[in-house]
Structures are given as structure tokens and as C-alpha cells.
């Protein structure tokens with residue numbers, strides 16, 4: 273508990289630094305979160321790009337097959353005008369084919385782009401012939417330009433692929449590579465785009481996602497075709513593209529973290545209600561006890577002491593007991609103070625009480641205790657193992673707290689039956705009637721210090737004092753005089769016909785337990 277409070281105080285002192293740190297932490301978390309979100313969204317974008325790339329490769333392949341199938345249906349005479357028109361129509365309708373040609377006896381006789389070739393062009397031997405009879409020229413020269421393209425032939429027709437068939441797929445920040453792979457011969461035949469992975473990766477023909485640290489990649493290879501596609505995205509570029517989002521998120525985190533911890537500090541520093549602070553003080557044993565000696569005014573011998581509670585909160589303010597006790601009474605939690613004081617008195621003053629069997633310590637209780645089963649339970653538990661006689665713990669009730677006779681009379685009887693002497697505190701301030709005093713049947717009245725103060729002043733109040741003392745004798749009540757501050761007041765009550773006890777500053781201020789022990793030894 274103590275170390276917890278120390279930590280809270282330390283946090284309080286360095287509030288600004290703590291807020292700054294919390295802001296930085298939240299900012300860093302914000303950046304990390306935004307990077308994760310960015311990476312996840314970049315990865316989803318890359319998947320979409322890879323799908324487009326694969327779809328393009330398959331479309332080119334499908335278009336090639338269809339064009340060749342259509343071109344192999346010769347219209348009339350090979351390279352006649354209707355045949356040439358037929359070839360041109362096929363080329364015109366295809367998106368990724370540059371030229372469609374008619375081949376007879378190993379020679380190109382005409383094509384959609386070149387028209388009739390005279391003499392026919394002798395075709396070099398193919399680079400590869402597939403199992404299903406397609407001949408492939410991987411870098412066929414285009415007759416009208418110096419560009420090279422993939423050419424495919426089957427039977428009497430051949431097509432030349434558009435060398436820029438993939439070019440429109442260049443979309444920053446993505447990069448691509450499409451490769452023709454012959455896994456049987458273990459060769460990459462030809463590729464388009466950038467070289468993004470090593471040949472061995474392509475030859476393995478596996479569908480994989482790769483994170484190289486610099487790049488995210490998706491590699492897919494079509495099952496029945498030779499084609500593999502590689503889509504890539506640079507991490508750095510993806511992050512740079514979203515840097516506003518990432519650092520914006522970080523800044524937001526910083527502001528939010530700092531702001532929330534600042535609000536936390538303000539809330540924490542906002543004064544909490546007295547009763548809430550009192551509850552905490554009770555739980556963490558922050559309340560202490562002092563003891564004010566009560567002496568026999570004739571002999572000066574100490575006969576008892578009153579336990580008085582003290583509370584210094586952790587800002588160092590002493591809060592007067594009558595203030596917090598009445599706040600707790602209004603709040604219905606004053607019983608917790610009584611329980612606390614009873615337990616602590618027995619614990620602290622136990623040795624002195626066991627050494628002096630005639631000594632009494634009085635505890636102030638409140639009206640609510642009288643009808644609170646917990647109060648009786650606390651008395652029960654505390655005394656059983658303490659070795660202290662119940663007669664040694666007196667209970668002080670103010671006149672105000674015995675205002676309800678239906679509760680007070682039986683409760684006082686019950687406490688007295690248990691063995692506790694009962695004191696009526698601040699007597700005279702509540703003007704209880706004589707008859708009522710008789711019914712209450714307490715052991716002692718504590719004459720309020722208002723009467724003590726009037727002694728020697730000639731005020732009217734002092735004239736009531738002898739009557740009160742007389743009444744006390746008549747009812748068999750003992751008297752403790754409160755608030756004796758002067759020698760005049762002391763000698764007045766010391767020479768009164770009643771054998772009075774008294775407490776007050778002229779005798780002693782409330783003392784710590786150790787000083788009470790010394791006081792007892794001296795008196």
C-alpha cells in the first residue's frame with residue numbers, strides 16, 4: 273500500500289513527463305498499428321494485381337489458341353484474297369496478337385500485316401516443339417521492325433504475339449514478371465517484365481507468397497501451361513505511399529495518449545469527496561490515535577484516558593475529527609471509524625490496560641452504532657482474545673446521539689450488561705431532561721467544556737454547574753469535567769462537593785501512546 277502511494281506521488285510530481293511518455297508510447301503504437309494496416313492492405317492490393325496478371329497471361333494464351341484454330345481453316349486458295357481477308361479479320365479482332373500468317377511448305381506465303389510475300393519467306397527451324405504439336409520461336413524477328421516477339425505455329429498457320437502485350441500492366445508501385453518455363457528441360461524459355469526471382473524459383477513452378485524483407489511477392493504458375501507470373505510490391509514504396517496515413521496515425525496517437533493521461537491526472541488530482549478519502553484512509557491505516565489523560569481532580573491520579581482519532585491526509589492537512597466524523601455519520605459510514613478505533617485501542621493500549629486493571633480508556637461512539645449489529649460483533653471479537661476486561665473500555669455517547677429513547681435506553685442497558693461503562697459526552701449541550709437522564713441510566717456524565725469555561729467569569733452558566741453536580745449525586749452518576757484550561761477551573765472542580773474527574777489542557781493535551789504511558793507512571 274505504502275509503495276503504491278509512493279508511486280502515485282512520484283507520478284504526480286512528474287505528470288508532464290509521464291504524459292509525454294504516454295503520448296510517445298501511444299504515438300509509437302499508432303505508427304506500428306498504421307504500418308500493420310498499411311501492410312495488410314498492400315498485401316490485399318498485391319493479391320488483386322497478381323490475379324490481373326495471371327488473367328492477362330491466360331487471355332493471351334487462349335487468344336493464341338483460338339486465332340491459330342481459326343486461321344487453320346483456309347478460305348479458298350491459300351493466300352488468295354479471301355484467305356488474306358480471313359487472316360486480317362482474325363488479327364483485327366485479337367487484342368494481343370500482332371500478326372497472323374499462312375505457312376505452306378515451311379514458308380510464310382502471306383500475313384495479315386505484310387500481305388503477300390514474294391518470294392515466300394523461309395522460316396528458320398523452331399526453338400521448341402510441344403507435345404501437342406505447337407512450334408515456338410522464342411525471339412522471332414518482326415519483319416517490319418527490329419522488335420522481337422514470341423511466334424507460335426501449328427499446321428498451316430502461325431501467329432506473332434504483340435511484344436507489348438503486358439506493358440499496360442505496369443502500375444506503380446507494382447512490378448511484374450511473366451515467364452515461359454519448361455520444367456522438363458529445367459529452363460526458363462523467355463520472360464517479359466523485370467527479372468524478379470531466380471530461374472530456379474520459376475522452374476520449381478510452385479504457387480508461393482514470398483516476403484524478402486524488401487519486397488512482397490506472389491508467384492503463381494498455371495497447371496497445364498508453361499506460364500508463371502510473379503507480382504511484386506516494394507515494402508518501402510507501399511509505406512512511402514501511405515506515409516501521411518501512418519505518421520498521421522502516429523501523431524493522433526501521440527495527442528490522444530498525452531491528452532488521455534493528462535485528463536487522468538486532472539481527474540486523479542480533483543479533490544475526492546471527504547468520505548471517499550476517509551474510506552481509503554481507514555483501509556490503509558492512515559488514522560492514528562492520541563489519548564487524553566483524565567485525572568482524579570483531588571488526588572491528581574490518572575484514572576482513565578479518552579482515545580481521540582487523528583487524520584493527517586497525504587497532502588499533510590490535519591482534518592478535525594468532528595468534521596470527518598459528522599461527514600461519515602451523514603454518509604452512514606461512521607460505524608467504520610468506531611470499529612477502527614475500538615480495534616486499534618485494544619491493540620495499542622493493550623499492554624497498559626493489562627498492567628493497570630483499574631485503568632479505563634474511553635472510546636467515542638456514534639448514534640448509528642447503537643442499532644448496528646456489526647458494532648456489537650466488533651466488541652465481541654475484539655475483547656475475547658485481548659485479555660482486557662470490558663470494564664476497561666468505556667463508551668462515550670453525546671446527548672445528540674441518544675435523542676431516540678426507543679433505541680438508546682435498551683442499547684445502553686445492553687452495553688452496560690456486557691460490562692462497558694457508558695459515558696454521556698458533552699453533557700449540558702443537549703438539555704436532556706432529568707427524567708430522561710434517569711431512564712438512560714448511564715455511568716458517567718462528561719460536563720461540556722462550555723460550563724467549565726464559564727467558571728470564574730461570573731456568567732450565568734456557572735450558576736447552573738452546582739445544580740448539575742447536585743443532580744449527578746442524586747442520580748448516582750460520576751462526573752468527568754471536560755476542557756479544564758486554567759488553575760482556577762481546576763481548583764473550582766477539585767473542591768466541589770462531588771468527587772470529580774477531569775480532563776483539559778491544564779492537566780494534559782492529548783498524548784501519543786508512549787507519552788501516555790509516561791504520564792501514567794508520573795500520575
Ligand code: C2E
Nearest residue numbers: 580581593594597613636637638755756757775776777782
Ligand atoms: P469530545 O469527545 O468531546 O472530545 C474532546 C475534545 O476536546 C477533543 O477534541 C479534545 O482534544 C478537546 N479538548 C480536550 N481538552 C481541551 C481543553 O482544555 N480545551 C479545549 N478547547 N479543548 C479540549 P478533538 O480531539 O478535536 O475531538 C473533537 C470531537 O471529535 C470529539 O469531542 C468527538 O466528538 C469527536 N471525536 C474525536 N475522536 C473520535 C473518535 O474516535 N470517534 C468518534 N466517533 N468521534 C471522535
Ligand code: MG
Nearest residue numbers: 578636668697
Ligand atoms: Mg468524547
Ligand code: MG
Nearest residue numbers: 697698718754
Ligand atoms: Mg466531549
